Amino acid sequence: MAGVLEQLIRPQKKAMHRSSRADMKVLELETAKEILAEVFRVRISDVDEMIQNRFEEARSQDALPEEDGLWPREFSLEE
Helix, strand or coil, X not given: CHHHHHHHHCCCHHHHHHCCHHHHHHHHHHHHHHHHHHHHXXXXXXXXXXXXXXXXXXXXXXXXXXXXXXXXXXXXXXX
């Protein structure tokens, strides 16, 4: 975690001036993935898989009719 915090705290003025908006988004995504990996104590590849699964789930739900926006009463971790 110290490595991630060091990246967030360390001034990155040079990188900000040279980077495009897309580059900054990539840097933000990579930093977020590192944080998630440390929080959940998993590998970055596991975080990538979690993101991909969530993306596919959200995409498949877009095809479903609109719901009331409320969270389900129960959750299941079984696949």
